[in-house]
Amino acid sequence: KQEVTQIPAALSVPEGENLVLNCSFTDSAIYNLQWFRQDPGKGLTSLLLIQSSQREQTSGRLNASLDKSSGRSTLYIAASQPGDSATYLCAAETSGSRLTFGEGTQLTVNP
Amino acid sequence: EAQVTQNPRYLITVTGKKLTVTCSQNMNHEYMSWYRQDPGLGLRQIYYSMNVEVTDKGDVPEGYKVSRKEKRNFPLILESPSPNQTSLYFCASSPFGINYGYTFGSGTRLTVV
Numbered sequence: 001k002q003e004v005t006q007i008p009a010a011l012s013v014p015e016g017e018n019l020v021l022n023c024s025f026t027d028s029a030i031y032n033l034q035w036f037r038q039d040p041g042k043g044l045t046s047l048l049l050i051q052s053s054q055r056e057q058t059s060g061r062l063n064a065s066l067d068k069s070s071g072r073s074t075l076y077i078a079a080s081q082p083g084d085s086a087t088y089l090c091a092a093e094t095s096g097s098r099l100t101f102g103e104g105t106q107l108t109v110n111p
Numbered sequence: 112e113a114q115v116t117q118n119p120r121y122l123i124t125v126t127g128k129k130l131t132v133t134c135s136q137n138m139n140h141e142y143m144s145w146y147r148q149d150p151g152l153g154l155r156q157i158y159y160s161m162n163v164e165v166t167d168k169g170d171v172p173e174g175y176k177v178s179r180k181e182k183r184n185f186p187l188i189l190e191s192p193s194p195n196q197t198s199l200y201f202c203a204s205s206p207f208g209i210n211y212g213y214t215f216g217s218g219t220r221l222t223v224v
Contacts, residue, residue: 031210034212042217043215099144104153
């Protein structure tokens with residue numbers, strides 16, 4: 001059974017700092033790895049999707065990498081802003097369109 | 112606007128009183144799914160549906176029912192809610208097939224007393 005772990009559980013940084021969020025998964029037989037953002041009281045917003053054949057994806061200040069062999073993905077946020085404060089979730093997709101989520105990293109960016 | 116709509120957003124109910132949480136998508140997606148989110152446990156899949164009249168159990172299906180009579184709707188039914196079903200529920204949809212990404216609803220916060 002797939003298990004997804006995210007480290008750290010919480011992170012507080014000053015505005016402008018570059019930061020890395022980590023995601024690890026136990027079963028490397030994934031179709032893709034997705035990163036989501038969740039704001040308090042809101043749903044999940046899809047940020048980046050990395051297919052199993054890809055190594056990384058970029059969107060604006062966000063860059064996500066995937067290393068299937070080691071069971072790891074990282075989300076890099078450049079020049080963080082207070083508006084980036086949210087919980088970030090990673091999810092591994094396996095056969096049958098099954099998503100297994102990590103518990104998330106709660107990010108606070110201080111002005 | 113392409114979206115997944117859940118209703119209600121908030122619900123407080125009593126143990127044993129049947130309830131339905133509705134989910135509707137306007138993107139003609141084949142795949143729909145329900146998740147619950149609990150502190151310390153993350154998001155866990157309850158049920159999913161690959162197409163109309165096709166549903167299957169996720170990781171935590173006990174105490175829940177679903178139906179998929181139309182492509183756009185995927186209601187979650189709690190026939191006899193219990194306090195351990197107090198949670199934040201999300202519906203999601205995706206075009207059929209892997210690697211197409213998911214659209215999530217805004218969530219339904221359910222409290223069973």
